[in-house]
Amino acid sequence: MKTDLDPALVRLDDYVRGHATEDEALAFEEDLFARALAGQAPELAVRSGLASTFRAMKENGSIELWLTAKGVEELVASGIRVARLTWTEAGPPAEMPDLGPDVDVLVTKVPIDLRGARRVDVEIIDNDGRHMKTMPEVSFDPDDGAVYACCDAELAKIAGRTRVMSRVWVTDESGKRFVAAELPT
Amino acid sequence: MSSESAAALVAPPPEVVLAARALSGDFAAEREVCRRLFPAVRAFAARRLRASTAEDFAQDALVLLVEAIRDRRVEDPTRLAAFALGICRNLARERARSGERRAALMDRYGLTEEDLTSFEEPSEVRREHLEDCYSQLTERARSVIRKTFSDDDDDAEIASALGISAANVRVIRHRSLAALRTCLERPISWVNR
Numbered sequence: 001m002k003t004d005l006d007p008a009l010v011r012l013d014d015y016v017r018g019h020a021t022e023d024e025a026l027a028f029e030e031d032l033f034a035r036a037l038a039g040q041a042p043e044l045a046v047r048s049g050l051a052s053t054f055r056a057m058k059e060n061g062s063i064e065l066w067l068t069a070k071g072v073e074e075l076v077a078s079g080i081r082v083a084r085l086t087w088t089e090a091g092p093p094a095e096m097p098d099l100g101p102d103v104d105v106l107v108t109k110v111p112i113d114l115r116g117a118r119r120v121d122v123e124i125i126d127n128d129g130r131h132m133k134t135m136p137e138v139s140f141d142p143d144d145g146a147v148y149a150c151c152d153a154e155l156a157k158i159a160g161r162t163r164v165m166s167r168v169w170v171t172d173e174s175g176k177r178f179v180a181a182e183l184p185t
Numbered sequence: 186m187s188s189e190s191a192a193a194l195v196a197p198p199p200e201v202v203l204a205a206r207a208l209s210g211d212f213a214a215e216r217e218v219c220r221r222l223f224p225a226v227r228a229f230a231a232r233r234l235r236a237s238t239a240e241d242f243a244q245d246a247l248v249l250l251v252e253a254i255r256d257r258r259v260e261d262p263t264r265l266a267a268f269a270l271g272i273c274r275n276l277a278r279e280r281a282r283s284g285e286r287r288a289a290l291m292d293r294y295g296l297t298e299e300d301l302t303s304f305e306e307p308s309e310v311r312r313e314h315l316e317d318c319y320s321q322l323t324e325r326a327r328s329v330i331r332k333t334f335s336d337d338d339d340d341a342e343i344a345s346a347l348g349i350s351a352a353n354v355r356v357i358r359h360r361s362l363a364a365l366r367t368c369l370e371r372p373i374s375w376v377n378r
Contacts, residue, residue, distance in 0.1 A: 006363045013362060016231045017333075017340055019355060029229060029270055036225035037218065037266040038200040044224035046366060049310040054334035056312050057319075063335050065320050065327070124374065133317070133374040137324035155313035159375045 008043035016047070060104040062152040066139035072107055072148050080104050083153070087111060092185055096160050099153045106156035108149045112168060112181055114142045119171040120180075124164050132164065160185075197263075204262035207254050215254055216304075219247050222269050223304040229270070233277040244301040246273050248290050255294060310369060317375070318368035326361040329354055 014020050015028050035041040057063040061080035064071065076082050081104040083097040089111060099106060114120060120138040125131060140147050151159065163185060170180040197205075200221075206214035226246045230239035249272045253259055259268050291297065319327060328347055332338040344351040 006366065009362050009366065010359045012228060013359060014355070016228050017355070017358075018232060019340075025232065029273075030267065032228065033222065033225050033266040033270040037204065037221050037269075038198065039221055041225065044228060045306065045309070047362075048224045048227070048306070049308040050315070050362070050365065051334050052308045053310040053312055053315045054330070056308075057316060058331075058335040060312070062312065062316050063331055065316070133321055135320045136322075139324065152313050152316050154311075155316050155373075155375075158313060158373060162375045164375075 005042060005046065008041075009046060012043045012047055057152070060152065062105050062150060062155075064150055065135070067107065067148040067150050068139070068141040069144045069146070069148065070141070072109075072150075075105075075107070075150070082107050084109070087183070091183065096156075099157055099160075103153045106151050106153055108151070109146050110149065110183065111146045113145060114140050114147070114170065114180075116172050117142060117170045117180075118173050118175075120147070121169040121171075123167040123169060125167060126165075127163050200266075201262045204259075204265035208257065208259055208262055208265070210255075215251060218254070218265065219250065219304045220306070222250070222266070223247060224306075226269070226273055229273045229277075233273075242273075242276065245287055246276055247301060247304060248287055248294070248296060249276065251294055251296065252290055314369060314373050315365070317373045318365050321368065321374075322361055322364065325349075326357055326364075329357045330361050330365075333358055 011020075011028065012032075015025055015032070020028060032041060032044075036044060054063065061075055061078070061082070064075070067075065072082070081102055083099055083103045083106045085093065085097055085106060085108045087093070087108065087110045092108075097103075097106065117140070120140055122135045122138055123131065124133050124135070138147055166181075166183040166185065167179055168181040168183065169177060171177045196202075203214050203217060207218045223243060227239060227243040230242035230246075234242050246269070250269050253268065253272070259265055291301075319330065322330065325347060329343060332343045332346065338346070340351040340354045343354045347354070349357075
């Protein structure tokens with residue numbers, strides 16, 4: 001009754017989302033309940049954990065990673081507790097805002113001219129030049145003159161302790177991809 | 186030794202032992218049965234009912250299971266999971282989700298709202314870790330995941346909103362779930378030295 005987790009997650013997703021036929025669903029239910037009682041349905045815990053954590057991200061406002069200026073005001077108006085950090089052309093301010101327990105998310109405004117940009121990706125590089133991660137397809141409004149990153153307060157605290165370089169890749173209307181900015185923190 | 190007597194010497198699977206203990210009045214075993222079955226009941230409810238009623242349904246089903254256990258209506262411990270599924274199917278068929286009935290049963294069997302919510306295991310996924318992984322998905326994948334788990338949209342609604350087919354939504358979600366699960370097994374990016 002041991003299952004490989006990813007195929008099991010796919011089968012569970014198809015069942016929950018109504019993709020399986022009724023006969024398949026009836027058979028799947030029999031197997032799922034038997035495995036659950038036997039403690040051999042780990043895909044249930046994985047899906048349940050993802051679902052509840054995404055709901056928590058929605059509640060604290062961190063489900064929207066990239067905002068426009070208008071979106072920031074809507075977030076604040078919704079009652080989400082927002083701390084703000086505004087970079088200048090020279091980089092981030094010396095002091096981080098207080099991210100105490102009364103803060104849900106940190107919204108960081110980074111000034112950058114994105115007129116003519118079709119797509120924006122942000123690559124995070126550590127102090128030794130090693131790639132840490134890429135955040136693809138940043139949402140933005142070119143009229144804002146800035147991007148607004150929205151980050152869970154706890155994640156912001158972790159990220160704030162790490163010195164990194166954020167490399168902003170822009171793909172313009174002609175398809176040309178280039179580094180528009182390198183932002184040290 | 187006959188095959189029957191040999192079979193009698195084979196130890197029953199642990200879940201059958203657990204079910205037998207629950208059926209003999211062991212409350213700790215009964216609680217463990219509910220804890221294990223809760224996510225399966227919720228998955229059942231997610232398929233069979235509207236998302237907004239799935240949580241209520243799952244709790245109703247577990248109250249009825251506890252009732253059946255304590256009334257000794259389940260004679261065969263090897264059939265406990267099937268019995269629980271039968272409860273779910275009947276409940277779904279009847280849509281018998283009466284708050285008053287639930288309250289009366291809870292009162293009779295000494296169950297509280299806290300008991301019912303405590304059957305759910307706390308999520309082992311930390312919010313900041315999931316956000317870190319979620320940020321590495323493409324915009325379309327983020328939209329599918331957000332609309333699935335946070336907005337409770339069905340696949341036809343998601344497909345319409347994104348201008349893609351429902352089959353494509355399904356494929357994107359499957360790939361995204363696998364990517365998120367794999368990412369969550371690694372340390373958070375910011376401390377990945």
